Amino acid sequence: MSITVIGGGFLVMLLLMFLSMPVAVAILSVGGVGGYLAYGMPLVETMGGVVWGTLNNPVMTAIPLFMLLGELLLRGGIADKMFDALAVWLGRLPGGLLHTNIGTCALFSATSGSSVATAATVGTIALPALDARDYPVRPALGTLAAGGTLGILIPPSVNLLVYGSLANVSVGQLFIAGLLPGLILTGLFMAYVAVAYPDAGRSGAAAEVSPAEKRRLLRHLVPPAVIFGIVMGSIYGGLATPTESAALGVMAAFWFVWRNGRLNWALLESCFVQSAKTSGMVILVIVCALLLNVTLSMTGGTQAVTRWVTGLGLSPTTLLLLFVLFYVILGMFMDAMSMLVLTVPIAVPMVTALGVDPIWFGVFVVVMCEIGLITPPVGMNLFVVQGVRKGGGDFNDVIRGALPFVGIMIVFAGLLILVPGIALFLPDMAAGR
Numbered sequence: 001m002s003i004t005v006i007g008g009g010f011l012v013m014l015l016l017m018f019l020s021m022p023v024a025v026a027i028l029s030v031g032g033v034g035g036y037l038a039y040g041m042p043l044v045e046t047m048g049g050v051v052w053g054t055l056n057n058p059v060m061t062a063i064p065l066f067m068l069l070g071e072l073l074l075r076g077g078i079a080d081k082m083f084d085a086l087a088v089w090l091g092r093l094p095g096g097l098l099h100t101n102i103g104t105c106a107l108f109s110a111t112s113g114s115s116v117a118t119a120a121t122v123g124t125i126a127l128p129a130l131d132a133r134d135y136p137v138r139p140a141l142g143t144l145a146a147g148g149t150l151g152i153l154i155p156p157s158v159n160l161l162v163y164g165s166l167a168n169v170s171v172g173q174l175f176i177a178g179l180l181p182g183l184i185l186t187g188l189f190m191a192y193v194a195v196a197y198p199d200a201g202r203s204g205a206a207a208e209v210s211p212a213e214k215r216r217l218l219r220h221l222v223p224p225a226v227i228f229g230i231v232m233g234s235i236y237g238g239l240a241t242p243t244e245s246a247a248l249g250v251m252a253a254f255w256f257v258w259r260n261g262r263l264n265w266a267l268l269e270s271c272f273v274q275s276a277k278t279s280g281m282v283i284l285v286i287v288c289a290l291l292l293n294v295t296l297s298m299t300g301g302t303q304a305v306t307r308w309v310t311g312l313g314l315s316p317t318t319l320l321l322l323f324v325l326f327y328v329i330l331g332m333f334m335d336a337m338s339m340l341v342l343t344v345p346i347a348v349p350m351v352t353a354l355g356v357d358p359i360w361f362g363v364f365v366v367v368m369c370e371i372g373l374i375t376p377p378v379g380m381n382l383f384v385v386q387g388v389r390k391g392g393g394d395f396n397d398v399i400r401g402a403l404p405f406v407g408i409m410i411v412f413a414g415l416l417i418l419v420p421g422i423a424l425f426l427p428d429m430a431a432g433r
Contacts, residue, residue: 013342024288027342031292047077051287058243059165060286064279065246066158069227069253069273070117073108076257081126081220084105088209088217094198097135099141101126105147106186107221110228111410114278115336115373119148119381123388137393141196142401146189149370149409152336154182156231156249159243159369163362164287166344167291172235172241173427174362179232181363181416181423188408196248196404223256234429259402282337289341316336316354320417323347324368324410332371335380339369363423364416371409374402 016026042229073079083104090099104122109115123144130140153160155175164171193200209217234240240248257263287424313323330339344365351361373381382398 024284027285027288027292031288031295055178055283055287057112057165059161059171060283062161062171062243062246062276063158063282065243065250065279066156067275068116068271069111069246069249070114070121070248071275072253072257073111073224073227074117074121075271076253076262077260078220078256079108079121080102080125080255082224083122083129084404085217085220086311087129093190093194094194095196096131097133097192097202098139098193098197098200101114101130101140101143101341102147102150102186102189102193106150106182107155107224109151109157109296111156111224111231111253114158115148115370115386116149116380118146118151119384120388122147122413123385127389131390133431135200136197138201138401139193139395140401141385141398141407142149142403143189143193144407145374145379145385145398145402146408147403148384149373149382150182152321152373153178153185153370154367155179155361156242157366159336159366160280160362162337163344164338165286165337165357165366166289166341167348167362169358169362171428173359174337175235175422176426176430177230177241177359177363178366180426181367181412184422185367185409185412188412189405192404192408207208217274223253227256285337285341289345305376309340314354316351316356317417319351319354320356320364321414323364324413324417326370327365327368328375328410331368331379332375333378334372335378336369336372339372340365341432357420357424359427360416360420360423364413367409367413369414371406375406 013026013030016029021029031109057181068203083100086103086107089098091097092104093099101122104126105118108118108121126144127140151157155178157175157178160174161171163169164174179180193421230252231245234245234248237241257267327343329360330343334342347365348358348361352358373379376382379399379402382395382402386393386395386398
């Protein structure tokens, strides 16, 4: 298969998506039609086995479990108390509650695995408090949109789980690889807030809280810390697979929701229905992406792209810098999950042929997907934060508030390229290397 044909197929998929065709249908259309034209019905029939094998993969079971875990924390009142606890500890820093937005997003990310859920949850809790204390609108909205992106980087992350499935690499190693970059990115966000908005909210600051009350409120940070410890500890302690660890996290979340007195049939129905909807969407897109991968593999498309890239004589650094530009542009028009499933089957063989570690590349791709979440016109987190504003408002406020964080993430992507140990230090240490 020639590079021209592959490029044409990719452009057709983009065109179908721009015409508002569902992502899964666009990918399946190109993959299915391409496979039929190349090999006829035998290849199309082979795809049924791929679907069956994908849906029987235990990793797929982890997706609805992590979705359910996030829904339980959202609707069980745990996230509200997390924000209240962090507000009294971080609210006195230069930037005030803007730090609380980012800190709560990071903490919620460590249990939910979803960017949209993180932005929606923390935004719903934080915006009334920010409005009441006269915080500037743009940075308030920007920190929520940018903080929400941490949901797909800090483990457990649904996007890292999907990458592991598509690239056939260890999900456990991806999770631990995303931890240090997630914490560093959180620190960069907070450093920017402290420098850019040191006086934010000072005019409407809340009354000083006693040290004893501060210590008492720390108990509200116990549930997310325990759930994170159970999920990650069970994986790296060799006690459970990622799917089993997700199930353990859900059981812990049930217990904490019950302790809060929120566990009832209405909450369970809401959590299960929403989790099923989101999981169905994600798994359908993954299945269609794998079907496209079958067509590329059988027709030699992946190998052709790899030979073409290696023949250009590019260094790994040059190729990765080109990927930064490519993903930033693609993220303006496509959501994070679509970017991931559309590009990973082609990109991973390209970079591994030049000696790039696929675990490191998984973290890199997710960081680039984070950028796509807050770049207009199709930045999902921008719309989520705008949607939870009381009384609406100018959408440009969300865009302008988030743009500085886009710059920070692009700089961080460059830092990852220059210092790959940021993502590989913990996996190497865990493996004894």
